[in-house]
Amino acid sequence: MSRVILQGIPVSAGISVGKAFFMNRRSFANVPRHTVPESLISAEQARLDRAFQLVNDELTQARDRLPVELADHASIIDSHVMISRDRKLLARSREIVHDMAITAEWALEKAVREVERKFEVIEDPYLRERIADVRLVAQRIIKKLLGQHTGTEVEAGVSNRVVLMAHDLSPADTIGLDISKIMSLATTEGGKTSHTGILARSLQIPALVGVTDLETYVNDGDLVIIDGLKGKLIVNPEEAELEFYSDLKYQFENYHKSIMQECHLPGETIDGYRINVFANVELFDELSSVNENGAEGVGLYRTEYTFLSRNELPTEEELTDEYMQMAQILGKRKVVFRSLDLGADKLARVFGTLQEPNPALGLRAIRFSMRHRDLFRRQLKAVLRASVKGNVALMFPMISGLNEIHEAKAVLREAQRELEAEGREYDPDMPVGIMVELPSTVFIADALAHEVDFFSVGTNDLIQYSLGIDRLNRHVSYLYQPLHPAVIRSIKYVVDAGHHAGIEVSVCGELASDPYCVPILLGMGVDTISITPQAIPGIKRIIRQTTMEDCKKLLKDVQEHFQVSAINHTVRESIFRQFPEELTFYASILDNEELPA
Incomplete structure (x- = not known):
């Protein structure tokens, strides 16, 4: 019962005091790591096939049963569904079982480690953190292989309001839980752009991610303080701390209530x-928070996630549907689409591996788009088609000089001519920036x-x-x-x-x-x-x-x-x-x- 202070990353502001409840602990814990007789290799591969399919079915059902409070997060589960259908991950796991004659669980763990090593070299923290999605799905599959529950059955353990702890968390993990009983969240994994933060902000509860030693020092039933302002998690706090944080909680809630009452007023001196005062948006799911917090438009819509959350590149029609929905929902409010700000390292599965000693200064952003003009033109056509549905603008990232602007605008004109030849409408006066x-x-x-x-x-x-x-x-x-x-x-x-x-x-x-x-x-x-x-x-x-x-x-x-x-x-x-x-x-x-x- 000793007092411990752990440090994490605050991703949803606020203070909460309550009893800890763990939904899941360390990923890949207790994975059986041993060899199997050659005669059982086919059986292990069959277990993998079945576990992948079971998780795919479970996630699909979870998406359809999302609570109203989380309905905007269906696309996050969609990305997990796509990972569970990833033939490359399954094929690599089967291959490892065959080559090393090891258990299905161990083989999947090794396959995920290989994916992790590829993600570690990515500079962009938002993109680097997407490996967490692969881990979450793999953890579900391993639990199926072990015959364990996958998170949807733990609601029976929550009888009172709790501080929910987890190794990592996704909206699918909360299916079946009474959302009203979750007062705050804390996870071992995750960074500033992780889904846990988006989830917590949607529920308007405090949250920490990336909490060091969370699973070592916190047990079910421990009294904990979540400080979503400074990123502290205090285990078994002292009386003075409880008094201080109770007062700070009261101050913050009053402050938050007052600013929310005024958030739809203009930003005027x-x-x-x-x-x-516009909003930056990374996921389509964040549109609800754009409205709730009084944003007057979207000044930066990061278009990368659509390209990274699937195995194949999105088609022009898929991009157009997404961008049109965004424009229609915002109506007269402006939305600024930034063309792809990706590096060659992020789409290696499509374009092949490019050896770059410093990807941050390499083939990325507008340079990448100009190298892959067909893909660039596909995205530009989608933005242009969306421009007839709302107040749409386009901007190019990482422009270093005049030539890049001229070349990018030339591709934009090509996209316009193609749309004209196809008889499709677009706004010829759509603003273009950098x-x-x-x-x-x-x-x-x-x-x-x-x-x-x-x-x-x-x-x-x-x-x-x-x-x-x-x-x-x-x-x-x-x-x-x-x-x-x-x-x-x-x-x-x-x-x-x-x-x-x-x-x-x-x-x-x-x-x-x-x-x-x-x-x-x-x-x-x-x-x-x-x-x-x-x-x-x-x-x-x-x-x-x-x-x-x-x-x-x-x-x-x-x-x-x-x-x-x-x-x-x-x-x-x-x-x-x-x-x-x-x-x-x-x-x-x-x-x-x-x-x-």
Whole structure:
């Protein structure tokens, strides 16, 4: 019963206190790892065939029985259904059984490990985390092989509200559970973009993923605190902690209630400056959170997931259906589709393996699309066809110069001519823009602005490439500074260049959802920010409590400094002075590393 503090990644804000209940523990635990006689090899392969089929049937049924609260997540289960039908994974598992004469469970484990090694080299954290989907399905299959329950039968163990623990979790795992009895979630696996976070945000409950040693230190029935603000999980807390977190929970819930009541109001300063507050969307399922959190449009729809969640490339018709649905649901609100921001390493199963020492700087994004023009044209035709159903725009990622814009627009014209020949409608005036995320793009923004209808500054990559920092590398992540003077000057130059040419400038990425950075963006005159849907209510509150005069003064003060520490100090002091009541709450989240004495 000793007290332990574990660290995880917060993916859904909030505080909860309750008893732990484990749905499942470590993936591949207790897998029988031994050889089998040659006479039983065929029987082991048959067991694999049957287990794959059983899980496929179970997941298909689970999709049809999703609770109303999770109905928007059917596509996540669809991706798991496709994995259970993956002939390559089954064939490789059967091959390992044959070659090594080992148990079906062990062979599947080895096949998944091979897939994991391929995913480990992927730079993009969102794409890298998709291996979790393969693990979840493989875990289900192994449980079938072992004759164990697969998660849908555990509801009998939940009689009261619990903090649900799991090695990993998907919507299919919650079938049969009374959603009202889950007060929060914590998993061993997962990252910021994992399905557990999407699930928790849909249910509006606190959640942590990637919790170190969760399965070692937490047992069923332990009293735990989930701190979905700082990413802490406290096992068997002390009385002072219970008192502190009960108070913090009350504060947060009141704060959250108040910002949600105002989230559909415009992002407008006290003195009337209006900035569009859009949402970044990765999955079609997130559209519900776009509406709930008051987004005025979708400033970045990442189109990659449709290509990565299946074994074959999507057809033009499939892409068109998806994009049209998105446009129709949003109606008059704008949706900006970003063309594929994938590298050759992500679609090796289709295009073959390309040896690249540094994929992040290799054949990716617009470079990949220009190499595979048929695929690029297929996607562009789908976006164009969707443009007649709503307020649609298109943007190209990782543009480094004029030639790439000219070439991309030439392919767009080819797509338009093909649609005309086919007798299909499209909006000839659909806006076309580019992502500004490379230093080279910043330096010639004045020239590029005359070639496009809008800029979208991708701050995550711009900061990374400008400062030479891998923000996911824990050894140098402290150098990832959003308020570095070079970053501020770069964004300001792009905004000025865009406005001088008469085009709009949007800013997306984590910087755009940082309450300390948003007033600076306002001071620059940014037209739109595009952020995670859940960040919108709080950021709108910040915008609605400031004035452009104050924001411009803060920007001027910041531009007088050349040291990050001085800029951070200036910004922090100013923001607290402007929003004392608002940021008193933020202070309790950001600064309170230890309990008050």
